[in-house]
Amino acid sequence: MINTKNITKKFGKLTALDNVSVTFSKGECIALLGPNGCGKTTLIKTLLGMVVPDSGSIYFNNELIAGKWMYRSRIGYMPQIGRYPENMTIANVIDMMKDIRKESNEKPDEELVNAFGLKNLMQKKMRTLSGGTTQKVSAALAFMFHPDVLILDEPTAGLDPLLSEKLKQKIIREKENGKLILITSHILSELDNLVTEVFYMQEGKLLFHKKLSALKEETGEIKLSKAIAKIMTAQELV
Amino acid sequence: MKKILKYVIVDIAQNKIVLIYTLLLLVISLTVFNLEDNAAKGMLSLLNIVLIIVPLICIIFSTIYIYNSSEFIELLVSQPVKRRTIWLSIFSGLASSLSLAFFIGAGIPVLLFEFSATGITMIVTGILLSIIFVAIALLASVKTRDKAKGIGVAILLWLYFSIIFDGLVLFILFQFSDYPVEKFMIGVSALNPIDLARVLIILKMDVSVMLGYTGAVFQDFFGNQWGIIISGIILTAWAAFPLMLSLRRFNRKDL
Numbered sequence: 001m002i003n004t005k006n007i008t009k010k011f012g013k014l015t016a017l018d019n020v021s022v023t024f025s026k027g028e029c030i031a032l033l034g035p036n037g038c039g040k041t042t043l044i045k046t047l048l049g050m051v052v053p054d055s056g057s058i059y060f061n062n063e064l065i066a067g068k069w070m071y072r073s074r075i076g077y078m079p080q081i082g083r084y085p086e087n088m089t090i091a092n093v094i095d096m097m098k099d100i101r102k103e104s105n106e107k108p109d110e111e112l113v114n115a116f117g118l119k120n121l122m123q124k125k126m127r128t129l130s131g132g133t134t135q136k137v138s139a140a141l142a143f144m145f146h147p148d149v150l151i152l153d154e155p156t157a158g159l160d161p162l163l164s165e166k167l168k169q170k171i172i173r174e175k176e177n178g179k180l181i182l183i184t185s186h187i188l189s190e191l192d193n194l195v196t197e198v199f200y201m202q203e204g205k206l207l208f209h210k211k212l213s214a215l216k217e218e219t220g221e222i223k224l225s226k227a228i229a230k231i232m233t234a235q236e237l238v
Numbered sequence: 239m240k241k242i243l244k245y246v247i248v249d250i251a252q253n254k255i256v257l258i259y260t261l262l263l264l265v266i267s268l269t270v271f272n273l274e275d276n277a278a279k280g281m282l283s284l285l286n287i288v289l290i291i292v293p294l295i296c297i298i299f300s301t302i303y304i305y306n307s308s309e310f311i312e313l314l315v316s317q318p319v320k321r322r323t324i325w326l327s328i329f330s331g332l333a334s335s336l337s338l339a340f341f342i343g344a345g346i347p348v349l350l351f352e353f354s355a356t357g358i359t360m361i362v363t364g365i366l367l368s369i370i371f372v373a374i375a376l377l378a379s380v381k382t383r384d385k386a387k388g389i390g391v392a393i394l395l396w397l398y399f400s401i402i403f404d405g406l407v408l409f410i411l412f413q414f415s416d417y418p419v420e421k422f423m424i425g426v427s428a429l430n431p432i433d434l435a436r437v438l439i440i441l442k443m444d445v446s447v448m449l450g451y452t453g454a455v456f457q458d459f460f461g462n463q464w465g466i467i468i469s470g471i472i473l474t475a476w477a478a479f480p481l482m483l484s485l486r487r488f489n490r491k492d493l
Contacts, residue, residue, distance in 0.1 A: 011492075048316045051492040067489075073318035083309040087252065093313075099241055100317055 001026045001149065001180050002047060007056030009042055016042040017053065018204035026148075029171070029181040031191050031212075033228060034201035040184045041080060043201070044151055047182075048077055073103060076147035080154045080184075082138035086127035090118060090137055093126065094144075101145045112140040115166050132158045139167055149180045156190060168194065188225035200228070207235075239323050242314065246331030249310075250303070256339050259295050263343025266291075271351040278443070281352050281360065285439055288344060288364055289432055293371045294396050300332045300375035301392040305385045315493050325376075325488045329481060333372045337365045359442040359466075363435045366473045370431045371396075373480040380484045380491065403430045428469075431476040438469040 002024040009017040016039045024030055032040045045051040047058060049065060049072065057064055060071040084093055098108055113119065116136040126134070135158045142150060152171070156164035171194060175181055185191055198215055200207045208231075212224065221227040250256055267284055274280040307328065314324050345361040375392055382388040407426060411419070427433050 045492075050312075050315050052490050069318055069320045071318075072316065077316045079316070083312050085249070085307070085310045085313070087249070096245060097317070100314070100319060 001061060003059040003062075004043075004046070005057045005059075007043075007046060007053040007058060009039075009046065009051060009053045015204045017046065019056070020201075020204070020206050021056075022199060022206060022209065024180055024182060026180050027175075027178045028197050029175045029195050030183065030197045030199060031195040031224075032182060032184040032199050032201065033188070034207075038201045039204040040201060041153055042204075044077075044153055044182065044184070047151065048072065048075065073101060073145070074148045076142035076145060076150045078138045078142035078150075078152045078155055080157070082134045084126040084134070084137070087125060089123050089125055090129075091122040093137065094122075094141070097141055097144065106146055108144045109146055110140075110144065112136075112143050112167070112170060115170075116140060116163060132160065132163075135159055136163065143170060143174070147179070149182070150174060151182045153184050154186070155183060156185065156187065164190070188228060189223070192224050195224070198224070198228075200231070239327060242319065242323055242327035243330055245310075246307075246327050247335060249307075250331055250335045253303075255299055256335050259299070259336075260339040260343040263288075263291070263340065264347065267344045267347035271347060277352040278356075281348070281356060281443065284344065284348070285360065285436070288360075289367075289436055290400060292340060292364055292367050293399060293432060296336050296368050296371035297375045297378075297392045297396050298389070299336070300372045301379050301389055303332060304328065304376065304379040305388060312493050321489050322485060325485050329372060329376055332375075333369045336368045336372060340364045340368050356439070356442045360439050363438055363473070366470075366477065367431060367435050370473065370477045370480075373477045373484070377480040377484040377487075380487045399430055399432050403433065407433075428472045431473055434469045434473055434476075438466060438473070441465050441469075 002022075004020060004022050006019050006021055007017055008015070008019055018039075020039075020043060022043075032043065034040055042051055046053050047060075047065075049069070052066075057066065059065065060068075060074075063071065065071055088096070094113070102108070116139070118136060118140060121129075121133065124133075126137075129137070135155075139152075139155060139159075142152065150171070155167055155171075159167065168190065171181060171183070175194070183191065183195065195212055197209070197211055199209050210218075215227050215231075216222060216224075219227040219230045221230060266287055270284045270287070271277060271280040274283065311324060311328075315321060341361065344364060348357045348360055351357075374395060378391045378395060379388045382391055407423070410426070411423070427437060
């Protein structure tokens, strides 16, 4: 569903993405892993067209995305740090997004708005919100317009355990609906029963791309966190 | 386009600065017309104030507004909206609200006290200047990521166009006073929209004493009619060119 071919992006001297070629296919739930600053967020932002790669090409449903914008109506994006116009209330932001994104007669999916209790906070201005509440708004917006692809950048960071469990259940339901889900997270234990594939990046390069089952088999571990730890230590030895 | 423009305009309207700017212009123009017994004299005083204030407010307000909208821009860029639409909506929102402020604040008093071709030229030029300095602000802010630096650049640009440029022109004139530099000076005056606006209005007013050096050469070279048409075209280019450059830059910008 999404392909990238040899994308490279440099920020000054730093190479954030180094010749990355990946294929994300429909119905998978993919974990993008790697140490801090390895280029995960940059990769996500290039998929969304927020960052323009220096070279290489990106395809969405076999169509080149450079300069295109309509394809983004099929993506729900939850940023790592959501930034919203400070003077708007939650209701303003949600109404604006509905105004911009409503295309069909499909009813917006407000399940998360209700589950997160955002209804009581609707009149609060964005600048007064805590980090966690901002995350709730980001999550609710990402799922609202029935996207085929969900891109979640550190979705559970800042959410309390109860809410992050609700979010996880929602992700699982969407996965079962056959959507492509891309997640980056540092909390590997959370990803265990979610993901089907693992992408591991380091210093802007794609280190490996494996099915979760294959990864577990190779390392002989049941837990994702242990499997990754094993691979990382093996890398260091080399 | 319409949808995004609506949000930009509502946002600018909620910000009281444009309203205060309108009132400020209104107070200035009413005072000026009431102080002078002759409306033509009032026009001249108003012209000099407008040529300083309009560019200053337009460039500073627009620059700060764009930096403050960074969240709005970031939010929209990840949505199914063309970048071009986002940028042009911000431009149109700023340009239309500041032009409207100028029209209400200075345009209506001018129409009341001096309803003539000169008055109308002044209003049109003031609106053009507003649009030009919004476009320049867009270019300055898209090129610099740092807010303090961007606002600094905007202030320097205003200083350059309002004060430094005239100094440079005088300097060149004195240095080369023995040579025939008239035609060269025409070219030079096109490099500054404020200068050009002044020439345009004064050509219309027909007060040759006020023309200044570039103005005198302009009138001599083109005659009134052509001078006005050509300076109008150049002023339009001054708005279109920075806008196009900033749009190109914004289309490739990383957010």
